[in-house]
Amino acid sequence: MTQIIDRFIDISANYDVAFVDLWGCIHDGIKAFPVAVKAMQDFRAKGGVVVLLTNSPRPRDSVADQIAGMGVPKDAYDTIATSGDSARSAMYQGAVGEKIWFMGESPRDDDFFKPLKILDNPVDIKKVPLKDAEGIICCGPFDPMADPEVNRPEFLLAKQMGLKLLCANPDIVVDRGVTREWCAGALAKLYTEMGGESLYFGKPHPPIYDLARRRLAALRKTSSDPRIICIGDGIITDILGAQQEDLDSLYITGGLAAIETKTKRDPDPEALSAYLEKEMISTTYAIGMLR
Template sequence: MTQIISTLSEVSANYKALFVDLWGCVHNGITAYPAAVAALQDYRKQGGVVVLVTNSPKPRAGVAEQLSQFGVPDDAYDTIATSGDSARAAMFTGAVGQKVYFMGEWQRDAGFFEPMKVIQNPVPITRVPLQEAEGIVCCGPFDPMADPDVNRADFLYAKQMGMKLLCANPDIVVDRGEVREWCAGALAKLYTEMGGESLYFGKPYPPIYDLARRRLAELGVDVSDRDILAIGDGPQTDISGGMGEGVDTLFITGGLAAKDTQTTEQPEPAALEAYIAREQIAPTYSIGFLR
């Protein structure tokens, strides 16, 4: 049974580092949550290290810029690990070929194709039409409000041609303010269900956690798994991912699961237990909102 807590500070002293999700925990895609920011600032003042671990397809620098726009100050975190950086590394080592069909919003996602200094002898990548592609790079849907099924015809062609789909964001949906949008994970899920091969690099898959640990190492921080707390509102990304890594987890119930867990300030205990049983997760702790 998960332990419902009222504030992060009730348990944070037990951990040397936090792996913190962003969307639904620290901001809502439009603006920062002041209480969450304050909780992370307080944790860092006590000597803890905050790694923001996000399924954003953006490179680290792009996420940092976005956070500033949302009102998340620099002193709320130490470093950032993004699904985008993990997926970019795979792309530049040829995971889906040299000629790729890009799915996403180019104005938002162009940074995905910027060179990575850490990759030696990167594969030259060229964006081409689907009929000329060797593989697919998916940062998100062309229209986040459209049902993923609109891509079925293109995916059927891609599957028949043996293309792999590189998914830069395994999230299925996200709430931008009060509006729910489809993410790249929904497209990858459809492609897989159709018999295609999708490659994932964000939560809950190991590559992004490996990157998060490398980010800690860059800071000169060496911590064991028992000293890490993973925080997030995604049951099948943040919580399942943390569980798979063998670290404790804090489930933010007021994000994607707010309705199911009947969260206003805190989750309704019976609704929460029913939800985590249905999702087959076992978060160490749960809280309505990060604070």
């Protein structure tokens, strides 16, 4: 049975580490949520470790710069693990070949192709037209407001060519302020439904949790078996990922599923229960917004 809590501090003593989603939890795509920032600062002040676990297709240094501009201070977290870093590692190891067709917004997504110095002999990636490609790198749609179906003709050709699609961000949608936008996960979902093969590296898939644990270990701030809680507003990313990793979770219901859970300050218990049952996903705790 999910426990609806009032504040994170009510349960935080039970955990050493928080794997915290960014978009919808710490910021809205435009500005930080001050109460969420304060909750993470308070957790760290009591000895907790905060790993920002995000499906952003960007490298972690780019994410750090981005959230600083939104008002997220460095004392609100310890390290960052991004879907982009996990996917970049796979790309530079040749997961979808050397000649790739790139889907995304330039120059916003150009950081995805920064050199990855931790690899020996990385693949020399070249962007080419679809007809010449060996694989697809998808950081997101060309137009985040366009229905993913507009990509069906290109995806049909790609499927016939046997191309794999590397998805750098498994999120289906995000809310930028009050505007909902499509993400790379929606394109990968369509490609898979059409019979193509999509490779995922962000939540809820294992690679990003492996990356988060390695970055946590590098901090040398916890034991080898820390108590971890996952916090996020994505039911099929943050919460499903926690469930699959056998970790406790705190579901932020006032984000993507605010309507379904009838969240005002906090979720309606009956609506929350019905929504979780429909999604066939469980969460340890729930709260309207991180505070």
